[in-house]
Amino acid sequence: MIARADLAIVGAGPAGLAAAIAARQVGVAAVVLDDNEQPGGQIYRQPPRGFSIDPATGIRDDQARGRRLLDDAARAGVSVRNGVAVWNAKPGALYCCQGDEAWTLQYETLILATGAYERPLPFPGWTLPGVFTSGGVQSLLKAQRIVAGKRVLLAGTGPLNLVVANQLADAGAQVLAVLELARPSVFDLLPMLAGRWELLAQGIGYVGRLAGRRIPIMRGWTIIEARGKEEVQSAVIAQVDDEWRPIPGSERVLEVDTVCLGFGLLPSTELSQLIGSEHRYAPELGGWIPVCDEYCETSMPGVFVAGDGAGIAGSLVALEEGRVAGLRAAMRLGRIDPKEFSAQAARSLARLRRLGRSRAVLDRISRPRPGLFERITPETVICRCEEVTASEVRKEIEDGATSLVELKARLRVGMGLCQGRICSSTLIELLAQGTGQRPEDVRPFSQRPPVKPIPVSALLALEEACHD
Numbered sequence: 001m002i003a004r005a006d007l008a009i010v011g012a013g014p015a016g017l018a019a020a021i022a023a024r025q026v027g028v029a030a031v032v033l034d035d036n037e038q039p040g041g042q043i044y045r046q047p048p049r050g051f052s053i054d055p056a057t058g059i060r061d062d063q064a065r066g067r068r069l070l071d072d073a074a075r076a077g078v079s080v081r082n083g084v085a086v087w088n089a090k091p092g093a094l095y096c097c098q099g100d101e102a103w104t105l106q107y108e109t110l111i112l113a114t115g116a117y118e119r120p121l122p123f124p125g126w127t128l129p130g131v132f133t134s135g136g137v138q139s140l141l142k143a144q145r146i147v148a149g150k151r152v153l154l155a156g157t158g159p160l161n162l163v164v165a166n167q168l169a170d171a172g173a174q175v176l177a178v179l180e181l182a183r184p185s186v187f188d189l190l191p192m193l194a195g196r197w198e199l200l201a202q203g204i205g206y207v208g209r210l211a212g213r214r215i216p217i218m219r220g221w222t223i224i225e226a227r228g229k230e231e232v233q234s235a236v237i238a239q240v241d242d243e244w245r246p247i248p249g250s251e252r253v254l255e256v257d258t259v260c261l262g263f264g265l266l267p268s269t270e271l272s273q274l275i276g277s278e279h280r281y282a283p284e285l286g287g288w289i290p291v292c293d294e295y296c297e298t299s300m301p302g303v304f305v306a307g308d309g310a311g312i313a314g315s316l317v318a319l320e321e322g323r324v325a326g327l328r329a330a331m332r333l334g335r336i337d338p339k340e341f342s343a344q345a346a347r348s349l350a351r352l353r354r355l356g357r358s359r360a361v362l363d364r365i366s367r368p369r370p371g372l373f374e375r376i377t378p379e380t381v382i383c384r385c386e387e388v389t390a391s392e393v394r395k396e397i398e399d400g401a402t403s404l405v406e407l408k409a410r411l412r413v414g415m416g417l418c419q420g421r422i423c424s425s426t427l428i429e430l431l432a433q434g435t436g437q438r439p440e441d442v443r444p445f446s447q448r449p450p451v452k453p454i455p456v457s458a459l460l461a462l463e464e465a466c467h468d
């Protein structure tokens with residue numbers, strides 16, 4: 001089946017919803033597709049139908065804010081098609097699948113608001129059951145009201161761990177500590193927070209509530225090993241230096257049944273790469289991001305990126321970028337002229353400039369440092385889908401492999417279910433260390449459809465439709 005849209009939007013998180021609302025307000029009805037069962041994306045993830053949320057939990061605030069955005073969308077006449085995986089993208093066409101049904105959506109303009117995934121970092125024991133990513137634990141809480149464990153340690157860097165620690169404690173878990181790699185001083189943080197009272201109040205709230213519960217935030221500490229037979233039973237933690245290298249002699253062992261790892265996010269760029277738009281390596285993230293202008297338009301005319309999929313900057317930036325992209329797409333479709341675009345987008349563009357300053361500070365504080373990758377031992381699994389260890393990867397590098405593509409051909413890394421989302425940022429570092437290349441010069445994996453798992457029957461249906 002072939003469907004058509006003036007504007008297609010992939011992702012119904014803050015960026016995609018804001019884009020659809022802005023476009024609708026100037027007369028463009030977008031087709032919004034999202035693979036989750038409910039709209040809202042990550043931060044505004046809604047509970048399944050029939051679930052209610054305990055008013056005492058911090059999750060309720062996010063879900064209530066999300067509800068307001070969804071109500072705005074409904075009032076504007078935006079409808080979201082949920083449960084749809086967009087598994088391939090080409091200039092002018094998206095390939096979609098829902099259950100056994102598959103179809104092609106031809107578009108005039110496209111906004112990719114596909115969000116991010118978490119940056120996993122290997123170290124001994126990180127594949128043991130009970131070791132999660134922090135966002136994964138939060139998704140369980142938000143979507144299913146499941147508390148991942150009883151004695152929980154959080155480790156990594158960035159504000160997400162503070163949020164999740166509070167949410168876990170609200171839900172009844174015993175949170176032992178939040179280990180934060182960075183040691184930002186008040187002077188580091190001030191330029192980020194000055195004038196952003198909402199953010200400041202939120203930050204103070206998270207830290208204050210942890211202090212009230214006597215949950216320590218240990219700055220300059222990290223996890224170096226997870227231990228256990230069948231599942232995690234203890235965590236070895238250590239102090240780190242300014243390059244995040246563990247300081248010998250500082251190790252301690254904590255008994256835990258759950259470890260949450262929050263080492264930052266990486267943009268989901270699979271579709272923007274498949275479509276052929278230009279990307280650049282962002283050292284502050286340790287990953288690739290789409291190149292776009294200040295109006296969110298990529299190197300492919302009429303194709304826009306907004307929100308975390310365009311670079312990690314949080315939900316406020318996602319909302320504003322979505323709005324700008326929605327209006328700009330309407331301009332490209334000829335529904336508003338450049339003057340009207342400038343008038344309507346002015347406030348969002350001004351806010352984005354202000355928010356960009358905070359983003360630069362956070363990026364500097366959380367920039368990945370060499371010590372992160374020095375916890376990896378020869379036996380540490382790097383590609384967990386294909387169970388490939390660091391020593392196997394290093395051997396192939398010594399034998400001449402210089403790119404991710406070559407490692408994939410030799411070791412099958414990146415060929416499993418995650419399609420390289422979990423291992424590629426670590427493999428880039430190992431290649432850079434082993435070959436002397438800069439990470440940005442290491443040739444990344446080539447994207448291949450399907451970017452989401454889909455049933456073979458859906459592919460067959462598409463094939464039959466092509467022959468009809």
Ligand SMILES: Cc1cc2nc3c(=O)[nH]c(=O)nc-3n(C[C@H](O)[C@H](O)[C@H](O)COP(=O)(O)OP(=O)(O)OC[C@H]3O[C@@H](n4cnc5c(N)ncnc54)[C@H](O)[C@@H]3O)c2cc1C
Binds near residue numbers: 041308313
């Ligand atoms: C796991 C996780 C937890 C987070 N928790 C918090 C938090 O507690 N507080 C906070 O301030 N920030 C949090 N963030 C960051 C915050 O979610 C983002 O800054 C914000 O939601 C970005 O909005 P977005 O619209 O760009 O993307 P998202 O909200 O991530 O929405 C993107 C949507 O696109 C969909 N999608 C992606 N690819 C496809 C495809 N191929 N086909 C169909 N649909 C697709 C996704 O399923 C998702 O629903 C979290 C991020 C992650 C990854």
